[in-house]
Amino acid sequence: MTDHPRIPLAGVIGSPIAHSRSPILHNYWLKRYGIKGHYIPMDIGQGDLAEALRMLPRMGFVGLNVTIPHKETVIRLADIVTDRAALIGAANTLIFRSDGKIHADNTDGSGFIANLRQNAPDWQPKAGPAVVFGAGGAARAVIAALIEVGVPEIRLANRTRARVEALRADFGAKITPVDWVQIPHMLDDAATVINTTALGMIGKPELNIALDNLNPKALVNDLVYTPLQTEFLTAAAERGCKTVDGLGMLLHQAAPGFERWFGHRPEVDEETRDAVMGV
Numbered sequence: 639m640t641d642h643p644r645i646p647l648a649g650v651i652g653s654p655i656a657h658s659r660s661p662i663l664h665n666y667w668l669k670r671y672g673i674k675g676h677y678i679p680m681d682i683g684q685g686d687l688a689e690a691l692r693m694l695p696r697m698g699f700v701g702l703n704v705t706i707p708h709k710e711t712v713i714r715l716a717d718i719v720t721d722r723a724a725l726i727g728a729a730n731t732l733i734f735r736s737d738g739k740i741h742a743d744n745t746d747g748s749g750f751i752a753n754l755r756q757n758a759p760d761w762q763p764k765a766g767p768a769v770v771f772g773a774g775g776a777a778r779a780v781i782a783a784l785i786e787v788g789v790p791e792i793r794l795a796n797r798t799r800a801r802v803e804a805l806r807a808d809f810g811a812k813i814t815p816v817d818w819v820q821i822p823h824m825l826d827d828a829a830t831v832i833n834t835t836a837l838g839m840i841g842k843p844e845l846n847i848a849l850d851n852l853n854p855k856a857l858v859n860d861l862v863y864t865p866l867q868t869e870f871l872t873a874a875a876e877r878g879c880k881t882v883d884g885l886g887m888l889l890h891q892a893a894p895g896f897e898r899w900f901g902h903r904p905e906v907d908e909e910t911r912d913a914v915m916g917v
Contacts, residue, residue, distance in 0.1 A: 652705035715743035747783030749891025766829030773801035854878030
């Protein structure tokens with residue numbers, strides 16, 4: 639339990655924010671563990687962000703989750719930035735410290751790895767190259783995490799080649815840029831394949847990639863979780879691959895923030911998944 643003098647408040651900020659499942663998740667945990675606290679979604683525009691970060695601690699907020707379009711901006715507004723958030727260039731978790739300072743962290747990468755470890759316990763990151771589709775903020779977190787766990791090579795493809803080159807400049811020689819049209823050839827000996835784009839999400843075009851060259855022993859992960867079973871994952875499963883959906887990353891990246899704000903490390907289990915999906 640927290641020793642904060644008031645009932646602690648936390649929330650998620652972004653714009654738009656109505657789609658976020660984070661309030662369902664955190665309020666489920668609060669109820670499950672009998673913790674006095676509240677977690678709310680807040681649609682805050684870029685122009686109001688700096689003022690909001692000054693005001694919310696005074697209103698009893700102990701921290702925030704941060705989503706689009708604020709993940710990069712909060713790095714510049716925070717007083718303390720963790721090494722991993724600085725490397726990724728974005729933060730998804732803020733802690734309002736008792737000394738008035740704002741602490742910024744990024745738990746997306748650790749959430750990504752925890753999801754794979756939980757749902758594919760036999761996964762061996764050092765077994766071979768990883769293929770990553772996309773070069774946005776999620777890709778940066780995934781790439782940093784893959785390098786940390788020892789993936790020998792990361793083949794990176796994005797429709798805009800310049801963004802791939804920028805990530806290679808930031809993360810080094812383990813990044814192998816690949817043109818989008820050459821994707822089928824980058825799958826030949828891949829041990830891990832990850833979609834970090836929004837392609838395949840409800841309301842978005844599908845991720846149409848031929849998987850004929852994909853090793854059936856590869857692990858395939860899609861960060862999309864609406865729907866849980868994307869057409870990309872279905873196609874990979876039909877190849878015989880082990881597949882992991884994106885919901886677990888959402889759950890695992892949330893746990894460290896909840897622990898810091900409310901003083902209890904939550905469980906990420908089937909009951910939690912069911913609660914978030916409304917089962």
